[in-house]
Amino acid sequence: MEKKIRILIAKPGLDGHDRGAKFVARALRDAGYEIIYTGIRQTPEQIVASAIQEDVDFLGMSILSGAHNVLFKKVMDILKKEDAEDITVFGGGVIPEDDIPYLKSLGIKEIFTPGTSSEKIIEFIENNASKE
Amino acid sequence: MKKQYEDLVKKLIDKYPERQKEFITGSSEEVERLYTPEDTIDIDYDKDIGYPGLYPYTRGVQPTMYRGRLWTMRQYAGFGTAEESNRRYKYLLSQGQTGLSIAFDLCTQIGYDSDDPMSAGEVGKVGVAIDSLEDMEILFDGIPLDKVSTSMTINAPAAIILAMYIAVAEKQGVTPDKLKGTIQNDILKEYIARGTYIFPPKPSMRLITNIFEYCSKNVPYWNTISVSGYHIREAGSTAAEEIAFTLADGIAYVQAAIDTGLEVDNFAPRISFFFNAHNDLFEEVAKFRAARRLWARIMKDRFDAKNPKSQMLRFHIQTAGSTLTAQQPDNNISRVTIQALAAVLGGTQSLHTNSRDEALALPTEDSVRIALRTQQILGYESGVTNTADPLAGSYFVEKMTRDIEKQAEEYIQRIDELGGMVEAIEKGYVQKQIQDSAYKYQKQIERNERIIVGLNKFITKGEKPKNLLKVDEKVELLQVEKLHKVKADRDMKKVHESLEKIREISRTEGNLLPVFLEAVKTYATLGEICNVLREEFGEYEEQLVL
Numbered sequence: 001m002e003k004k005i006r007i008l009i010a011k012p013g014l015d016g017h018d019r020g021a022k023f024v025a026r027a028l029r030d031a032g033y034e035i036i037y038t039g040i041r042q043t044p045e046q047i048v049a050s051a052i053q054e055d056v057d058f059l060g061m062s063i064l065s066g067a068h069n070v071l072f073k074k075v076m077d078i079l080k081k082e083d084a085e086d087i088t089v090f091g092g093g094v095i096p097e098d099d100i101p102y103l104k105s106l107g108i109k110e111i112f113t114p115g116t117s118s119e120k121i122i123e124f125i126e127n128n129a130s131k132e
Numbered sequence: 133m134k135k136q137y138e139d140l141v142k143k144l145i146d147k148y149p150e151r152q153k154e155f156i157t158g159s160s161e162e163v164e165r166l167y168t169p170e171d172t173i174d175i176d177y178d179k180d181i182g183y184p185g186l187y188p189y190t191r192g193v194q195p196t197m198y199r200g201r202l203w204t205m206r207q208y209a210g211f212g213t214a215e216e217s218n219r220r221y222k223y224l225l226s227q228g229q230t231g232l233s234i235a236f237d238l239c240t241q242i243g244y245d246s247d248d249p250m251s252a253g254e255v256g257k258v259g260v261a262i263d264s265l266e267d268m269e270i271l272f273d274g275i276p277l278d279k280v281s282t283s284m285t286i287n288a289p290a291a292i293i294l295a296m297y298i299a300v301a302e303k304q305g306v307t308p309d310k311l312k313g314t315i316q317n318d319i320l321k322e323y324i325a326r327g328t329y330i331f332p333p334k335p336s337m338r339l340i341t342n343i344f345e346y347c348s349k350n351v352p353y354w355n356t357i358s359v360s361g362y363h364i365r366e367a368g369s370t371a372a373e374e375i376a377f378t379l380a381d382g383i384a385y386v387q388a389a390i391d392t393g394l395e396v397d398n399f400a401p402r403i404s405f406f407f408n409a410h411n412d413l414f415e416e417v418a419k420f421r422a423a424r425r426l427w428a429r430i431m432k433d434r435f436d437a438k439n440p441k442s443q444m445l446r447f448h449i450q451t452a453g454s455t456l457t458a459q460q461p462d463n464n465i466s467r468v469t470i471q472a473l474a475a476v477l478g479g480t481q482s483l484h485t486n487s488r489d490e491a492l493a494l495p496t497e498d499s500v501r502i503a504l505r506t507q508q509i510l511g512y513e514s515g516v517t518n519t520a521d522p523l524a525g526s527y528f529v530e531k532m533t534r535d536i537e538k539q540a541e542e543y544i545q546r547i548d549e550l551g552g553m554v555e556a557i558e559k560g561y562v563q564k565q566i567q568d569s570a571y572k573y574q575k576q577i578e579r580n581e582r583i584i585v586g587l588n589k590f591i592t593k594g595e596k597p598k599n600l601l602k603v604d605e606k607v608e609l610l611q612v613e614k615l616h617k618v619k620a621d622r623d624m625k626k627v628h629e630s631l632e633k634i635r636e637i638s639r640t641e642g643n644l645l646p647v648f649l650e651a652v653k654t655y656a657t658l659g660e661i662c663n664v665l666r667e668e669f670g671e672y673e674e675q676l677v678l
Contacts, residue, residue, distance in 0.1 A: 014238035014254050016327015019367050019454070022567055023574050025678055039674045040327045041242075043250070065238055066493075066603060070253025096493055096600055114458040114491050115587050117578050 015065035027118035044074035158412030159370035167527035188428040191521035192479035198517035204482035210235035210260040214270035217260040235259030241328040243662030256607035282313035288330035290317040295648040314355035325367040335669035346645035365408035368570020376543030384553040400442035409471040418532035420478030449475040460586035464488040493600040
């Protein structure tokens, strides 16, 4: 049997806006993936530790407070340090268009902004999982 | 007549079917083709609807409503440093805004100083950063605190921020009995939906009742709590869930205060509420009317409150941020107008209208002005303010008011059976209900069963939003620098003594407000005070429900 794709959905930083993160988590779970959800207010260290411990293929992070440039970078730095760069990272939330090139330069594969359908995220997962 | 109408409809829809099989509200409640006196037959005018300013307040809490005075136009604002926010407040006041509403950054809301590792990246982002009394002094510089009313969105550390406000007023020569305003101070909805909790429920409830007690004696015109459904709705609840869970939170606070020995009519008149105004106009109006009636009955029947002010549900409304689209952001002006209209037809006491660009960033000054002007147009041009509760007597609205009230009553009963709101939260019941509703709503959008203009219909390609407000990353450095200067300039002995006093009182049944007041005056920081309390009270762990 094929191994189920494992995805960690995480909320770095202090914002409690988890409606989007929880919707994505549930929609991906309904689509047949193995989903682990961290809950809100996680530090970058905690998130990377969970990602490694849960042996996930993807890490999806959501921030709505505007702290994405700082916190996504921290997560990417720690992933590198922990030699866990094989995990495919994507992000979402209230993220201005102008910040996206910078976030992608950190190694984040995709940024999903408000209005994205779950179908589009599933498509992204499928496209990036097939390489393994 | 009725038979004739039904035959007519049947003939018509055989030939021309209606646009949809089913018509539903924003909360997925089915709506009939037509409402008639039959739908309101069991509603008694005097008992259930009544008159504005009289029990059960279905039609409003003021006898003359907006003929006497319009609602308070109060835009929630704050970002970056205290200096920048102070400038925005002065601008808003100069544009005819009538009250202030302070947005704090998340570090402040969770009781971390700006130099705490937990604060990295968040300083000044969603509101203003407050570390010590000095920041509060700058924030209200040149704003006479005996003249404005100030609403502050602060919950877990509400008692400490209130102490800072009292201390700033004192420096301006304003005594606490002259202060008017509101602290949100509603921890239960933080556990349910908003997320800025610090301590577990028990010590958190104690902080809240400490505030009730302190203010009833010293700050008599202060609204000591704003029990909030806003964030519950934003998290995806239905209209009925919004008022049910909010009033159930209210019940928990009133009960907690009574349990500590307070007299209901001494503190209940200062309890205020905060709701959401969503897109479905009639459903929202019905919701506000149902909430007023239900709270009046709860206060009278459950808590035996005698003072009419204890029975009156007074509330602030904010339009629904979650309905704003990042696509074609100017369309949001229309959404906000409909939502604000619902708030006014629902008899709100104060209102925040969201700005068009808030699905993308914090609003620019231009966007905020349009949002404020929307309120002014409703207030001065639309004519909807000329008579109290103009939708009363509509078969549809009265029926829906009663239906929402009934639904909410059922939820409250279920929460009672679970042992009250704290237990219902700890069991994840409330969170699960909200999440299920949110999931259902979002799926309707994804399946195009619910149309959102510009998002899943009438899409335009390739337009880029312009002129977004960006909080300068330098704010964090500036704020940390300022904090270190404050810390270097204080009398450390006094700071330590005041912090130890807080520790001491926290272990007793005593009221913490006086020692908070003492501590903030020594420029002990918010983070230092909260850390003492963290050590004494512990921290709340999220109930994960998915």
